[in-house]
Amino acid sequence: MPTKPYADSRLTRFLGKRILELRSIKSQAQVAAEAGFLNPSMLSMLKNGSxxxxxxxxxxxxxxxxxxxxxxxxxxxxxxxxxTAMRTLEDILGTIVTRNEIVWLNELRDASGHTNPTLTARARSTLRSIFGK
Structure with missing residues (x-):
């Protein structure tokens, strides 16, 4: 059994990036304490995927x-x-939509005059270009 079975997960990459972004504001130990981890090294274990x-x-x-x-x-x-389990969960509960995505969705609705526009090839291309794709 691997010692770091979660090392390749999106969560480990996200935690490492986010903790790095916060380092001028709070330490990793502070984050761990605020999150209620009794052992500060738990956050390191989450970050490294163990x-x-x-x-x-x-x-x-x-x-x-x-x-x-x-x-x-x-x-x-x-x-x-x-x-398969993630797809099943999404089929039952729907797609998880974040606060940031809700802001985008509301802006799209406002910009379209609440007309429920279809995603055309041009609109898709424009949207993807915003993100450098």
Whole structure:
């Protein structure tokens, strides 16, 4: 059994990036304490992929990292579930939509005059170009 079974997850990459972004504001130990981890090294274990994020720690860690808890939950679930289980969960509950995505969606609705526009090839190309794709 690998010692870091979650090392290649999107969650580990996200945590490493987000903790680095916060380093001028708070230490990793402070993040761990704010998230309610009794052992500060737990955050290191999450970052390096040797442990999965416990689902019950998602809300507190999201607050400590100042990130959307829905997005963090999605990443935590991806660690634990295979692709089929994730698709089943999304089929039942719907796609997890983050606060940032809701802002984009509201802007799209406002910009379109609430006309429910179809995504044309041109609109898709324009949108993808915003993100350098």
């Amino acid at each position: 442990a999965p994020l416990p689902i019950d720690r998602v809300p507190a860690l999201a607050t400590a990292l100042d990130v959307d808890p829905r997005y963090l939950l999605q990443l935590a679930l991806e660690q634990r579930l295979d692709a």
